[in-house]
Amino acid sequence: EAGVTQFPSHSVIEKGQTVTLRCDPISGHDNLYWYRRVMGKEIKFLLHFVKESKQDESGMPNNRFLAERTGGTYSTLKVQPAELEDSGVYFCASSQAPGLAGGLQTQYFGPGTRLLVL
């Protein structure tokens, strides 16, 4: 089974430019999460999709960040315009829908996109 994939693996852009990150979850996983890790700090939640719907976007830093998941498959995270403090590693994770008994499913992580804003 293929794991979560992310593209690109690295991105270096200048302040004010736009960057779009892509995540392809494991096939059949309804839940898709975006996280970010700024160097030396915790992996911090950004938002959660259930299929194509935003379930929770409480972690999105500001309106320069826009996430979409058209058709409930892959997701994109766009940063426009990028600022210096947006630098970090952006992780995507996916999990199956809860079973009949409910409950959280294991989250499988992608390799991350390393974003550097100069």
Add this chain to the structure above:
Amino acid sequence: GENVEQHPSTLSVQEGDSAVIKCTYSDSASNYFPWYKQELGKRPQLIIDIRSNVGEKKDQRIAVTLNKTAKHFSLHITETQPEDSAVYFCAASIWTGNQFYFGTGTSLTVIP
């Protein structure tokens, strides 16, 4: 919201010794605690998890303990090997919730 603290930030041990990483959490509603291992240049991978209805779980050389009263949980690695060198993240979540709240990570180095 939930706050997870993780210590130490770096840890060096001799091969064959044990390593212990500790985490505390603030929200008593949290009841699921996974541990992820991230090797250099690779993705975080789940190595063990524990739910709040048990106090300890073991998988070969790895064990996790949970003290709900004190709101802390720990990862124990015995007989460490060089391939255990990685960054380890603890996390907390509510069983029926969505996001994981992560600690800041522990960089473990096992010296051959």
